Amino acid sequence: MNAPDPTFRPLDPGRINPMDPTEMAWWCSQLGCSLVELNAAIERAGEHVSAVRAALQQARSGA
Numbered sequence: 001m002n003a004p005d006p007t008f009r010p011l012d013p014g015r016i017n018p019m020d021p022t023e024m025a026w027w028c029s030q031l032g033c034s035l036v037e038l039n040a041a042i043e044r045a046g047e048h049v050s051a052v053r054a055a056l057q058q059a060r061s062g063a
Helices: 021-031 035-044 050-059
Strands: none
Touching: 021 035, 021 050, 035 050
């Protein structure tokens, strides 16, 4: 995956759009995760950023 555009900002900063590769790359950089991890978190928690953050933290803690 290429580095995200440094000027990019999502249209809705509270939701992750999994259909937009540019947005997915940006969120990966913001959340410090891989695309695989981000997709898995979205599958578990939905597209709301706070829920995805919680799912990523839960996955990292092994819970």
